[in-house]
Amino acid sequence: MCLALxxxxxxxxxxxxxxxxxxxxxxxxxxxxxPSVGDKVMVFNDFIIEVIED
Numbered sequence: 001m002c003l004a005l006x007x008x009x010x011x012x013x014x015x016x017x018x019x020x021x022x023x024x025x026x027x028x029x030x031x032x033x034x035p036s037v038g039d040k041v042m043v044f045n046d047f048i049i050e051v052i053e054d
Contacts, residue, residue, distance in 0.1 A: 004044040006052065008034045020044060 007021035018029040019041060029047045040052040 002044055004042040004049060006040060006042055008038055009039045009041055012037060017041075017048060019048075 005021050005038040007019035007023040008051045009017050015031045028043050033048050
């Protein structure tokens with residue numbers, strides 16, 4: 001069983017993105033998907049695994 005958290009992308013720089021997850025900012029790997037600022041994403045093990053559409 002895995003636990004992926006959702007968050008909002010605040011900044012993208014190269015292969016790293018800053019994501020706000022429940023009020024805490026984390027730098028995560030954005031190498032597999034190319035998110036844009038403002039996107040909602042799912043994060044697992046500091047990797048963005050999915051971009052969530054509204």
